[in-house]
Amino acid sequence: MRFTSETSSDGVREQLFTLGEIPGVLWTPEGAAGARPLILMGHGGGQHKKAPDIVTRARRFVIELGFAVASVDVPGHGDRPTDERYDRIAAGNQARVEAGEDPAPLIAGFQALVARQTVPEWRAALDALQELEHIGIGPVGYWGVSLGCGLGVPFVAAESRVRAAVLGLGGALASAEAAARITVPVEFLLQWHDERVPRAQGLALFDALASAEKTLHANPGKHGGTPPFELDSTLRFFARHLG
Amino acid sequence: MRFTSETSSDGVREQLFTLGEIPGVLWTPEGAAGARPLILMGHGGGQHKKAPDIVTRARRFVIELGFAVASVDVPGHGDRPTDERYDRIAAGNQARVEAGEDPAPLIAGFQALVARQTVPEWRAALDALQELEHIGIGPVGYWGVSLGCGLGVPFVAAESRVRAAVLGLGGALASAEAAARITVPVEFLLQWHDERVPRAQGLALFDALASAEKTLHANPGKHGGTPPFELDSTLRFFARHLG
Numbered sequence: 001m002r003f004t005s006e007t008s009s010d011g012v013r014e015q016l017f018t019l020g021e022i023p024g025v026l027w028t029p030e031g032a033a034g035a036r037p038l039i040l041m042g043h044g045g046g047q048h049k050k051a052p053d054i055v056t057r058a059r060r061f062v063i064e065l066g067f068a069v070a071s072v073d074v075p076g077h078g079d080r081p082t083d084e085r086y087d088r089i090a091a092g093n094q095a096r097v098e099a100g101e102d103p104a105p106l107i108a109g110f111q112a113l114v115a116r117q118t119v120p121e122w123r124a125a126l127d128a129l130q131e132l133e134h135i136g137i138g139p140v141g142y143w144g145v146s147l148g149c150g151l152g153v154p155f156v157a158a159e160s161r162v163r164a165a166v167l168g169l170g171g172a173l174a175s176a177e178a179a180a181r182i183t184v185p186v187e188f189l190l191q192w193h194d195e196r197v198p199r200a201q202g203l204a205l206f207d208a209l210a211s212a213e214k215t216l217h218a219n220p221g222k223h224g225g226t227p228p229f230e231l232d233s234t235l236r237f238f239a240r241h242l243g
Numbered sequence: 244m245r246f247t248s249e250t251s252s253d254g255v256r257e258q259l260f261t262l263g264e265i266p267g268v269l270w271t272p273e274g275a276a277g278a279r280p281l282i283l284m285g286h287g288g289g290q291h292k293k294a295p296d297i298v299t300r301a302r303r304f305v306i307e308l309g310f311a312v313a314s315v316d317v318p319g320h321g322d323r324p325t326d327e328r329y330d331r332i333a334a335g336n337q338a339r340v341e342a343g344e345d346p347a348p349l350i351a352g353f354q355a356l357v358a359r360q361t362v363p364e365w366r367a368a369l370d371a372l373q374e375l376e377h378i379g380i381g382p383v384g385y386w387g388v389s390l391g392c393g394l395g396v397p398f399v400a401a402e403s404r405v406r407a408a409v410l411g412l413g414g415a416l417a418s419a420e421a422a423a424r425i426t427v428p429v430e431f432l433l434q435w436h437d438e439r440v441p442r443a444q445g446l447a448l449f450d451a452l453a454s455a456e457k458t459l460h461a462n463p464g465k466h467g468g469t470p471p472f473e474l475d476s477t478l479r480f481f482a483r484h485l486g
Contacts, residue, residue, distance in 0.1 A: 192450070192459075203446075206461070207435070213470070216435075218449070218459035227456070229483070233476065240472070 001128040012062045019128055022121055023079040024072035025049050027058045028134050032068070035136030037242035038129060040122060040162075041071040042144030042152045048078030057143065057231060065239055068135045072125055074151065075117055086114065104201065108174035111150030115175075118151045119158050126161060139242040143234070145169040145189055146196075146223070153205075157181040164241035166234050169194065169223060171201030172208055179208035186211050187237045189226055190218040197223065244371040255305045262371055265364055266322040267315035268292050270301045271377050275311070278379030280485040281372060283365060283405075284314040285387030285395045291321030300386065300474060308482055311378045315368050317394065318360055329357065347444065351417035354393030358418075361394045362401050369404060382485040386477070388412040388432055389439075389466070396448075400424040407484035409477050412437065412466060414444030415451055422451040429454050430480045432469055433461040440466065 005016045008030050015026045028036075039061050043051050049071040058069040076083040093106040129135050142165040144152035149170030156165045157178040165182070168189030172179070186209050190202040206216045215237075219227050248259045251273050258269045271279075282304050286294050292314040301312040319326040336349040372378050385408040387395035392413030399408045400421040408425070411432030415422070429452050433445040449459045458480075462470050 212463065214463060215470075215472075216459065216461035218461070220455065220457060227458075229458075232479070236475070 001131075010059075010063070012059050019072070019125055021080070022072050022125065023049065024070060024125060026129065026132075026135075027062050027069045029062055029066050032066075032134040034134065035138045036066060036068055036134070037138045037141065037238070038068045038070065038126075038135050039141040039143055039238060039242075040126065041069060042118075042122075042142070042148030042155070043071060043074065043077065044145065045147035046077070047147075049073045050078075057234070060231065060235060061238065064235055065243060067141075067238070067242065068129070068138075070125065070129055072121065074147065075114060086110075089113070104171065104173055104198065108150070108171070111147065111174045112154075115151045115154040119155050122155050123159055126159065130161075139163045141165065141238050141242050142167075143238075145226070149205075150174045153182065154178040156184065156186075164238060166237060168217075169197060169202070169226075170205055171197045172204035173201055174205075176205060176208040179205055180210050183210050183212070185213040185237075185241050186215070187234060188214060188216045189230060190216060191223055191225055192218050192220045194223045244374075253302075253306070255302050262315070262368055264323070265315050265368065266292065267313060267368060269372065269375075269378075270305050270312045272305055272309050275309075275377040277377065278381045279309060279311055279377070280381045280384065280481075281311045281313065281369075281378050282384040282386055282481060282485075283369065284312060285361075285365075285385070285391030285398070286314060286317065286320065287388065288390035289320070290390075292316045293321075300477070303474065303478060304481065307478055308486060310384075310481070310485070311372070311381075313368065313372055315364065317390065318357060329353075332356070347414065347416055347441065351393070351414070354390065354417045355397070358394045358397040362398050365398050366402055369402065373404075382406045384408065384481050384485050385410075386481075388469070392448075393417045396425065397421040399427065407481060409480060411460075412440060412445070412469075413448055414440045415447035416444055417448075419448060419451040422448055423453050426453050426455070428456040428480075428484050429458070430477060431457060431459045432473060433459060434466055434468055435461050435463045437466045 001019050003015050003017045007014050011030050013028050013030045017024050061067045061069045073080045076086050097103045140161045142162050146169040149167045153175035156162045164185045166187045188206045244262050246258050246260045250257050254273050256271050256273045260267050304310045304312045316323045319329050340346045383404045385399050385405050389412040392410045396418035399405045407428045409430045431449045
Protein backbone atom coordinates (compact mmCIF):
# COMPACT_ATOMS: atom_id res chain seq x y z
CA MET A 1 0.00 0.00 0.00
CA ARG A 2 1.52 3.25 -1.18
CA PHE A 3 0.13 6.66 -0.23
CA THR A 4 0.31 9.15 -3.09
CA SER A 5 -1.30 12.30 -1.67
CA GLU A 6 -2.82 13.70 1.47
CA THR A 7 -5.16 16.60 2.16
CA SER A 8 -7.33 17.70 5.07
CA SER A 9 -10.51 19.73 5.36
CA ASP A 10 -13.07 20.32 8.10
CA GLY A 11 -11.60 17.66 10.36
CA VAL A 12 -11.36 14.96 7.67
CA ARG A 13 -8.01 13.65 6.47
CA GLU A 14 -8.09 12.25 2.92
CA GLN A 15 -5.30 9.96 1.72
CA LEU A 16 -5.10 8.62 -1.82
CA PHE A 17 -3.31 5.30 -2.18
CA THR A 18 -2.56 2.50 -4.55
CA LEU A 19 -2.55 -1.13 -3.56
CA GLY A 20 -0.74 -2.89 -6.38
CA GLU A 21 -2.66 -1.56 -9.37
CA ILE A 22 -5.78 -0.61 -7.44
CA PRO A 23 -6.29 3.11 -6.73
CA GLY A 24 -8.08 3.87 -3.48
CA VAL A 25 -8.94 6.61 -1.02
CA LEU A 26 -9.00 6.60 2.76
CA TRP A 27 -10.80 9.10 4.95
CA THR A 28 -10.09 9.31 8.69
CA PRO A 29 -10.67 11.90 11.42
CA GLU A 30 -7.82 14.43 11.50
CA GLY A 31 -5.37 13.46 14.21
CA ALA A 32 -6.88 9.98 14.58
CA ALA A 33 -4.71 7.46 16.44
CA GLY A 34 -5.50 3.88 17.38
CA ALA A 35 -8.06 1.32 16.23
CA ARG A 36 -11.50 2.34 14.99
CA PRO A 37 -14.38 0.91 12.94
CA LEU A 38 -13.78 0.90 9.19
CA ILE A 39 -16.45 1.19 6.50
CA LEU A 40 -15.59 0.01 3.01
CA MET A 41 -17.72 1.69 0.34
CA GLY A 42 -18.44 0.24 -3.11
CA HIS A 43 -19.27 2.82 -5.79
CA GLY A 44 -21.96 2.62 -8.49
CA GLY A 45 -21.64 1.65 -12.14
CA GLY A 46 -19.87 4.27 -14.27
CA GLN A 47 -18.80 6.06 -11.07
CA HIS A 48 -15.59 5.94 -9.03
CA LYS A 49 -14.08 5.93 -5.54
CA LYS A 50 -14.60 9.69 -5.08
CA ALA A 51 -18.06 10.05 -6.67
CA PRO A 52 -20.12 12.73 -4.87
CA ASP A 53 -22.51 10.27 -3.20
CA ILE A 54 -19.53 8.34 -1.83
CA VAL A 55 -17.73 11.45 -0.53
CA THR A 56 -20.87 12.92 1.08
CA ARG A 57 -21.51 9.72 3.03
CA ALA A 58 -17.84 9.05 3.84
CA ARG A 59 -17.37 12.52 5.36
CA ARG A 60 -20.41 12.07 7.60
CA PHE A 61 -19.22 8.62 8.76
CA VAL A 62 -15.86 10.20 9.68
CA ILE A 63 -17.16 13.43 11.25
CA GLU A 64 -20.21 12.10 13.10
CA LEU A 65 -19.04 8.59 14.00
CA GLY A 66 -15.24 8.95 14.11
CA PHE A 67 -14.90 5.94 11.79
CA ALA A 68 -12.38 5.32 9.00
CA VAL A 69 -13.83 4.99 5.48
CA ALA A 70 -12.18 3.60 2.35
CA SER A 71 -13.21 3.17 -1.26
CA VAL A 72 -11.35 1.70 -4.24
CA ASP A 73 -12.02 1.97 -7.96
CA VAL A 74 -13.81 -1.02 -9.50
CA PRO A 75 -12.03 -2.50 -12.58
CA GLY A 76 -12.63 -0.32 -15.64
CA HIS A 77 -13.74 2.63 -13.47
CA GLY A 78 -12.15 5.81 -12.11
CA ASP A 79 -8.37 5.84 -12.38
CA ARG A 80 -8.13 2.25 -13.58
CA PRO A 81 -7.40 1.44 -17.23
CA THR A 82 -10.24 0.21 -19.39
CA ASP A 83 -10.40 -3.57 -19.33
CA GLU A 84 -10.66 -5.12 -22.79
CA ARG A 85 -12.29 -8.29 -21.62
CA TYR A 86 -15.04 -6.48 -19.68
CA ASP A 87 -15.51 -4.00 -22.51
CA ARG A 88 -15.95 -6.83 -25.00
CA ILE A 89 -18.58 -8.52 -22.80
CA ALA A 90 -20.36 -5.21 -22.14
CA ALA A 91 -20.47 -4.44 -25.87
CA GLY A 92 -21.84 -7.92 -26.57
CA ASN A 93 -24.52 -7.47 -23.89
CA GLN A 94 -25.41 -4.07 -25.33
CA ALA A 95 -25.95 -5.65 -28.75
CA ARG A 96 -28.12 -8.38 -27.23
CA VAL A 97 -30.26 -5.82 -25.39
CA GLU A 98 -30.67 -3.86 -28.63
CA ALA A 99 -31.76 -7.09 -30.27
CA GLY A 100 -34.54 -7.31 -27.68
CA GLU A 101 -33.04 -9.39 -24.88
CA ASP A 102 -33.99 -8.67 -21.24
CA PRO A 103 -31.08 -6.64 -19.78
CA ALA A 104 -31.52 -7.78 -16.14
CA PRO A 105 -29.95 -11.26 -16.46
CA LEU A 106 -27.14 -9.84 -18.61
CA ILE A 107 -26.29 -7.19 -16.01
CA ALA A 108 -26.50 -9.85 -13.28
CA GLY A 109 -24.10 -12.14 -15.14
CA PHE A 110 -21.69 -9.28 -15.74
CA GLN A 111 -21.70 -8.21 -12.08
CA ALA A 112 -21.09 -11.80 -10.97
CA LEU A 113 -18.09 -11.93 -13.30
CA VAL A 114 -16.62 -8.64 -12.01
CA ALA A 115 -17.23 -9.74 -8.40
CA ARG A 116 -14.87 -12.67 -8.92
CA GLN A 117 -12.15 -10.02 -9.28
CA THR A 118 -13.36 -7.41 -6.75
CA VAL A 119 -13.96 -9.77 -3.81
CA PRO A 120 -10.25 -10.70 -3.51
CA GLU A 121 -9.22 -7.11 -4.30
CA TRP A 122 -11.39 -5.71 -1.51
CA ARG A 123 -10.20 -8.37 0.94
CA ALA A 124 -6.61 -7.39 0.15
CA ALA A 125 -7.52 -3.73 0.70
CA LEU A 126 -9.00 -4.63 4.11
CA ASP A 127 -5.81 -6.51 5.03
CA ALA A 128 -3.64 -3.51 4.16
CA LEU A 129 -5.93 -0.92 5.75
CA GLN A 130 -6.14 -2.80 9.04
CA GLU A 131 -2.34 -2.72 9.30
CA LEU A 132 -2.43 1.09 9.55
CA GLU A 133 -1.98 2.46 13.05
CA HIS A 134 -5.00 4.80 12.79
CA ILE A 135 -7.36 1.97 11.65
CA GLY A 136 -6.17 -1.27 13.24
CA ILE A 137 -8.32 -4.31 13.90
CA GLY A 138 -11.75 -2.77 14.57
CA PRO A 139 -15.20 -3.82 13.38
CA VAL A 140 -15.78 -3.51 9.62
CA GLY A 141 -18.88 -2.34 7.78
CA TYR A 142 -19.78 -2.29 4.10
CA TRP A 143 -21.86 0.26 2.20
CA GLY A 144 -22.80 -0.21 -1.46
CA VAL A 145 -25.90 0.22 -3.63
CA SER A 146 -26.58 -0.55 -7.30
CA LEU A 147 -23.27 -1.93 -8.69
CA GLY A 148 -21.96 -1.53 -5.13
CA CYS A 149 -24.70 -3.98 -4.08
CA GLY A 150 -24.08 -6.42 -6.94
CA LEU A 151 -20.40 -6.56 -5.97
CA GLY A 152 -21.05 -6.04 -2.27
CA VAL A 153 -23.30 -9.04 -1.69
CA PRO A 154 -20.65 -11.61 -2.68
CA PHE A 155 -18.05 -9.59 -0.75
CA VAL A 156 -20.07 -9.44 2.48
CA ALA A 157 -20.93 -13.14 2.08
CA ALA A 158 -17.24 -14.05 1.73
CA GLU A 159 -15.65 -11.71 4.27
CA SER A 160 -16.25 -12.57 7.91
CA ARG A 161 -14.71 -9.31 9.13
CA VAL A 162 -17.78 -7.43 7.84
CA ARG A 163 -20.21 -7.12 10.75
CA ALA A 164 -22.95 -4.96 9.19
CA ALA A 165 -23.85 -3.81 5.69
CA VAL A 166 -26.00 -1.24 3.91
CA LEU A 167 -27.01 -2.63 0.52
CA GLY A 168 -29.73 -1.96 -2.02
CA LEU A 169 -30.85 -0.89 -5.49
CA GLY A 170 -29.93 -4.38 -6.63
CA GLY A 171 -31.85 -7.50 -7.58
CA ALA A 172 -31.92 -11.17 -6.75
CA LEU A 173 -30.84 -12.27 -10.22
CA ALA A 174 -27.33 -11.04 -9.56
CA SER A 175 -26.76 -12.33 -6.11
CA ALA A 176 -29.51 -14.30 -4.36
CA GLU A 177 -27.19 -17.26 -3.84
CA ALA A 178 -24.52 -15.17 -2.12
CA ALA A 179 -27.22 -13.26 -0.19
CA ALA A 180 -28.33 -16.54 1.39
CA ARG A 181 -24.87 -16.76 2.99
CA ILE A 182 -25.09 -13.30 4.59
CA THR A 183 -26.00 -13.43 8.28
CA VAL A 184 -24.89 -10.01 9.57
CA PRO A 185 -27.37 -7.13 10.08
CA VAL A 186 -28.32 -5.45 6.78
CA GLU A 187 -30.14 -2.22 6.01
CA PHE A 188 -31.50 -2.66 2.48
CA LEU A 189 -32.53 0.34 0.35
CA LEU A 190 -35.13 -0.09 -2.39
CA GLN A 191 -36.61 2.49 -4.72
CA TRP A 192 -40.29 1.74 -5.29
CA HIS A 193 -40.25 2.97 -8.91
CA ASP A 194 -36.73 1.78 -9.79
CA GLU A 195 -36.51 1.82 -13.59
CA ARG A 196 -33.45 -0.46 -13.59
CA VAL A 197 -34.20 -3.06 -10.94
CA PRO A 198 -37.71 -4.57 -11.12
CA ARG A 199 -39.44 -4.19 -7.73
CA ALA A 200 -39.97 -7.94 -7.37
CA GLN A 201 -36.24 -8.51 -7.95
CA GLY A 202 -35.28 -6.06 -5.21
CA LEU A 203 -37.79 -7.56 -2.77
CA ALA A 204 -36.50 -11.04 -3.63
CA LEU A 205 -32.92 -10.04 -2.86
CA PHE A 206 -33.99 -8.66 0.54
CA ASP A 207 -35.93 -11.88 1.10
CA ALA A 208 -32.87 -13.99 0.21
CA LEU A 209 -30.63 -12.48 2.92
CA ALA A 210 -30.17 -14.98 5.76
CA SER A 211 -29.63 -12.22 8.35
CA ALA A 212 -31.72 -12.45 11.51
CA GLU A 213 -31.70 -8.63 11.59
CA LYS A 214 -32.41 -7.09 8.22
CA THR A 215 -34.51 -4.04 7.56
CA LEU A 216 -35.93 -2.98 4.19
CA HIS A 217 -36.34 0.74 3.60
CA ALA A 218 -38.41 1.36 0.48
CA ASN A 219 -39.15 4.85 -0.79
CA PRO A 220 -40.99 6.23 -3.82
CA GLY A 221 -38.96 7.34 -6.82
CA LYS A 222 -36.49 6.11 -9.37
CA HIS A 223 -33.13 4.34 -9.10
CA GLY A 224 -31.16 7.46 -8.17
CA GLY A 225 -33.79 9.04 -5.93
CA THR A 226 -33.05 7.68 -2.44
CA PRO A 227 -34.24 10.42 -0.06
CA PRO A 228 -31.67 12.29 2.06
CA PHE A 229 -33.15 11.10 5.38
CA GLU A 230 -31.93 7.59 4.58
CA LEU A 231 -28.35 8.77 5.18
CA ASP A 232 -29.35 9.71 8.74
CA SER A 233 -30.74 6.22 9.14
CA THR A 234 -27.56 4.67 7.71
CA LEU A 235 -25.45 6.60 10.23
CA ARG A 236 -27.54 5.28 13.11
CA PHE A 237 -27.43 1.74 11.67
CA PHE A 238 -23.63 1.74 11.53
CA ALA A 239 -23.35 3.43 14.93
CA ARG A 240 -25.58 0.72 16.43
CA HIS A 241 -23.65 -2.19 14.93
CA LEU A 242 -20.05 -0.99 14.72
CA GLY A 243 -19.86 1.82 17.29
CA MET B 244 -64.82 16.26 27.72
CA ARG B 245 -64.70 15.31 31.36
CA PHE B 246 -61.48 14.47 33.21
CA THR B 247 -61.91 11.62 35.67
CA SER B 248 -58.42 11.12 37.10
CA GLU B 249 -54.92 12.49 36.96
CA THR B 250 -51.52 11.05 37.86
CA SER B 251 -47.92 11.99 37.13
CA SER B 252 -44.70 10.00 36.87
CA ASP B 253 -41.21 10.69 35.53
CA GLY B 254 -42.24 13.98 33.96
CA VAL B 255 -45.37 12.63 32.24
CA ARG B 256 -48.84 13.75 33.29
CA GLU B 257 -51.59 11.22 32.57
CA GLN B 258 -55.23 12.32 32.48
CA LEU B 259 -58.10 9.89 31.98
CA PHE B 260 -61.17 11.41 30.39
CA THR B 261 -64.51 10.61 28.86
CA LEU B 262 -65.88 12.32 25.79
CA GLY B 263 -69.57 11.46 25.76
CA GLU B 264 -69.39 7.68 26.11
CA ILE B 265 -65.84 7.34 24.84
CA PRO B 266 -63.13 6.69 27.45
CA GLY B 267 -59.75 8.19 26.61
CA VAL B 268 -56.34 9.01 28.01
CA LEU B 269 -54.13 12.04 27.50
CA TRP B 270 -50.40 12.21 28.20
CA THR B 271 -48.57 15.56 28.29
CA PRO B 272 -45.28 16.80 29.72
CA GLU B 273 -45.64 17.73 33.39
CA GLY B 274 -46.11 21.47 33.68
CA ALA B 275 -46.82 21.86 29.96
CA ALA B 276 -48.44 25.15 28.96
CA GLY B 277 -49.33 26.41 25.49
CA ALA B 278 -49.78 24.77 22.09
CA ARG B 279 -47.81 21.68 21.09
CA PRO B 280 -47.98 18.86 18.53
CA LEU B 281 -50.50 16.14 19.33
CA ILE B 282 -50.23 12.48 18.35
CA LEU B 283 -53.41 10.42 18.33
CA MET B 284 -52.72 6.69 18.80
CA GLY B 285 -55.04 3.90 17.67
CA HIS B 286 -54.70 0.63 19.61
CA GLY B 287 -54.69 -2.92 18.23
CA GLY B 288 -57.51 -5.45 18.08
CA GLY B 289 -58.42 -6.90 21.48
CA GLN B 290 -56.29 -4.20 23.15
CA HIS B 291 -57.18 -0.83 24.64
CA LYS B 292 -56.13 2.80 25.08
CA LYS B 293 -53.53 1.93 27.75
CA ALA B 294 -52.11 -1.26 26.23
CA PRO B 295 -48.37 -1.59 27.00
CA ASP B 296 -47.22 -0.90 23.42
CA ILE B 297 -49.32 2.30 23.40
CA VAL B 298 -48.04 3.50 26.78
CA THR B 299 -44.37 2.78 25.95
CA ARG B 300 -44.55 4.81 22.75
CA ALA B 301 -46.70 7.58 24.22
CA ARG B 302 -44.29 8.19 27.11
CA ARG B 303 -41.35 8.50 24.72
CA PHE B 304 -43.27 10.95 22.47
CA VAL B 305 -43.98 13.06 25.56
CA ILE B 306 -40.56 12.82 27.23
CA GLU B 307 -38.30 13.04 24.17
CA LEU B 308 -40.37 15.28 21.89
CA GLY B 309 -42.48 17.29 24.36
CA PHE B 310 -45.63 16.37 22.42
CA ALA B 311 -49.12 15.61 23.71
CA VAL B 312 -50.42 12.08 23.06
CA ALA B 313 -53.98 10.78 23.28
CA SER B 314 -55.67 7.43 22.80
CA VAL B 315 -59.30 6.38 23.08
CA ASP B 316 -60.90 2.94 23.38
CA VAL B 317 -62.27 1.51 20.13
CA PRO B 318 -65.92 0.36 20.36
CA GLY B 319 -66.14 -3.00 22.15
CA HIS B 320 -62.64 -2.58 23.61
CA GLY B 321 -61.13 -1.45 26.92
CA ASP B 322 -63.62 0.33 29.18
CA ARG B 323 -66.37 0.39 26.56
CA PRO B 324 -69.36 -1.94 26.81
CA THR B 325 -69.51 -4.88 24.44
CA ASP B 326 -71.37 -3.95 21.29
CA GLU B 327 -74.04 -6.47 20.34
CA ARG B 328 -74.05 -5.57 16.68
CA TYR B 329 -70.27 -5.95 16.30
CA ASP B 330 -70.30 -9.12 18.40
CA ARG B 331 -72.99 -10.63 16.16
CA ILE B 332 -70.99 -9.82 13.01
CA ALA B 333 -67.72 -11.08 14.56
CA ALA B 334 -69.41 -14.35 15.58
CA GLY B 335 -70.82 -14.73 12.07
CA ASN B 336 -67.40 -14.13 10.56
CA GLN B 337 -65.85 -16.65 12.94
CA ALA B 338 -68.33 -19.28 11.79
CA ARG B 339 -67.58 -18.50 8.12
CA VAL B 340 -63.82 -18.83 8.75
CA GLU B 341 -64.40 -22.15 10.50
CA ALA B 342 -66.39 -23.23 7.45
CA GLY B 343 -63.30 -22.56 5.34
CA GLU B 344 -63.72 -18.96 4.18
CA ASP B 345 -60.63 -16.72 3.77
CA PRO B 346 -60.49 -14.53 6.91
CA ALA B 347 -58.74 -11.53 5.28
CA PRO B 348 -61.76 -10.07 3.42
CA LEU B 349 -63.98 -10.66 6.46
CA ILE B 350 -61.59 -8.79 8.77
CA ALA B 351 -61.30 -6.03 6.17
CA GLY B 352 -65.06 -5.66 5.93
CA PHE B 353 -65.40 -5.61 9.71
CA GLN B 354 -62.69 -2.93 10.10
CA ALA B 355 -64.35 -0.79 7.42
CA LEU B 356 -67.63 -1.03 9.34
CA VAL B 357 -66.03 -0.06 12.67
CA ALA B 358 -64.16 2.81 10.98
CA ARG B 359 -67.49 4.38 10.05
CA GLN B 360 -67.96 4.86 13.80
CA THR B 361 -64.38 5.60 14.89
CA VAL B 362 -63.56 8.26 12.26
CA PRO B 363 -66.19 10.71 13.62
CA GLU B 364 -65.35 9.71 17.20
CA TRP B 365 -61.66 10.44 16.74
CA ARG B 366 -62.41 13.73 14.97
CA ALA B 367 -64.58 14.75 17.93
CA ALA B 368 -61.74 13.78 20.28
CA LEU B 369 -59.34 15.98 18.28
CA ASP B 370 -61.80 18.89 18.48
CA ALA B 371 -62.04 18.58 22.26
CA LEU B 372 -58.32 17.99 22.84
CA GLN B 373 -57.31 21.01 20.79
CA GLU B 374 -59.46 23.23 23.00
CA LEU B 375 -57.24 22.42 25.99
CA GLU B 376 -54.76 25.13 26.93
CA HIS B 377 -51.78 22.72 27.07
CA ILE B 378 -52.48 21.28 23.60
CA GLY B 379 -54.05 24.01 21.48
CA ILE B 380 -53.96 24.17 17.69
CA GLY B 381 -50.63 22.51 16.86
CA PRO B 382 -49.73 19.98 14.18
CA VAL B 383 -51.36 16.55 14.57
CA GLY B 384 -49.87 13.11 13.94
CA TYR B 385 -51.41 9.66 13.93
CA TRP B 386 -49.85 6.35 15.03
CA GLY B 387 -51.62 3.02 14.56
CA VAL B 388 -50.72 -0.49 13.40
CA SER B 389 -52.84 -3.62 12.85
CA LEU B 390 -56.42 -2.63 13.81
CA GLY B 391 -54.95 0.85 14.44
CA CYS B 392 -53.98 0.87 10.75
CA GLY B 393 -57.29 -0.49 9.51
CA LEU B 394 -59.10 2.28 11.41
CA GLY B 395 -56.29 4.79 10.97
CA VAL B 396 -56.15 4.82 7.18
CA PRO B 397 -59.76 6.08 6.75
CA PHE B 398 -59.17 8.51 9.65
CA VAL B 399 -55.99 10.01 8.20
CA ALA B 400 -57.64 10.17 4.77
CA ALA B 401 -60.61 12.09 6.20
CA GLU B 402 -58.90 14.38 8.70
CA SER B 403 -56.91 17.21 7.20
CA ARG B 404 -55.41 18.20 10.58
CA VAL B 405 -53.24 15.05 10.47
CA ARG B 406 -49.89 16.02 8.95
CA ALA B 407 -47.93 12.76 9.30
CA ALA B 408 -48.78 9.16 10.14
CA VAL B 409 -47.10 5.93 11.20
CA LEU B 410 -49.17 3.01 9.93
CA GLY B 411 -48.58 -0.66 9.21
CA LEU B 412 -49.32 -4.34 9.86
CA GLY B 413 -52.41 -3.87 7.71
CA GLY B 414 -53.41 -4.87 4.23
CA ALA B 415 -54.86 -3.31 1.13
CA LEU B 416 -58.12 -5.25 1.30
CA ALA B 417 -59.25 -3.17 4.25
CA SER B 418 -58.31 0.26 3.09
CA ALA B 419 -56.66 0.70 -0.31
CA GLU B 420 -59.37 3.12 -1.41
CA ALA B 421 -58.92 5.40 1.60
CA ALA B 422 -55.12 5.03 1.33
CA ALA B 423 -55.28 6.54 -2.15
CA ARG B 424 -56.63 9.74 -0.54
CA ILE B 425 -53.71 10.04 1.92
CA THR B 426 -51.09 12.56 0.82
CA VAL B 427 -49.21 13.32 4.06
CA PRO B 428 -45.84 11.68 4.90
CA VAL B 429 -46.25 8.09 6.10
CA GLU B 430 -43.84 5.68 7.76
CA PHE B 431 -45.26 2.22 7.07
CA LEU B 432 -44.26 -0.83 9.16
CA LEU B 433 -44.46 -4.29 7.66
CA GLN B 434 -43.51 -7.65 9.18
CA TRP B 435 -41.96 -9.85 6.53
CA HIS B 436 -43.41 -13.07 7.99
CA ASP B 437 -46.73 -11.62 9.17
CA GLU B 438 -49.03 -14.57 9.81
CA ARG B 439 -52.16 -12.38 9.74
CA VAL B 440 -51.54 -9.97 6.87
CA PRO B 441 -50.27 -11.60 3.65
CA ARG B 442 -47.05 -9.88 2.53
CA ALA B 443 -48.51 -8.91 -0.84
CA GLN B 444 -51.46 -7.24 0.92
CA GLY B 445 -49.16 -5.15 3.10
CA LEU B 446 -47.00 -4.12 0.14
CA ALA B 447 -50.16 -3.26 -1.82
CA LEU B 448 -51.39 -0.98 0.97
CA PHE B 449 -48.04 0.84 1.03
CA ASP B 450 -48.24 1.08 -2.75
CA ALA B 451 -51.76 2.54 -2.59
CA LEU B 452 -50.78 5.52 -0.40
CA ALA B 453 -50.77 8.69 -2.52
CA SER B 454 -48.15 10.38 -0.30
CA ALA B 455 -45.14 11.87 -2.10
CA GLU B 456 -43.08 10.98 0.98
CA LYS B 457 -43.76 7.49 2.24
CA THR B 458 -41.22 5.06 3.58
CA LEU B 459 -41.72 1.33 4.02
CA HIS B 460 -39.81 -0.33 6.88
CA ALA B 461 -39.99 -4.10 6.58
CA ASN B 462 -38.41 -6.42 9.13
CA PRO B 463 -38.28 -10.18 9.54
CA GLY B 464 -40.67 -11.81 11.99
CA LYS B 465 -44.33 -12.24 12.75
CA HIS B 466 -47.21 -9.80 13.24
CA GLY B 467 -46.22 -8.80 16.76
CA GLY B 468 -42.46 -8.77 16.22
CA THR B 469 -41.64 -5.22 15.11
CA PRO B 470 -38.05 -4.62 16.35
CA PRO B 471 -37.44 -2.01 19.08
CA PHE B 472 -35.24 0.18 16.84
CA GLU B 473 -38.34 1.07 14.81
CA LEU B 474 -39.58 3.16 17.74
CA ASP B 475 -36.40 5.26 17.50
CA SER B 476 -37.19 5.75 13.82
CA THR B 477 -40.80 6.67 14.60
CA LEU B 478 -39.62 9.33 17.04
CA ARG B 479 -37.37 10.89 14.40
CA PHE B 480 -40.15 10.67 11.81
CA PHE B 481 -42.61 12.59 14.01
CA ALA B 482 -39.91 15.05 15.12
CA ARG B 483 -39.12 15.76 11.45
CA HIS B 484 -42.72 16.32 10.39
CA LEU B 485 -44.44 17.77 13.47
CA GLY B 486 -41.58 19.26 15.52
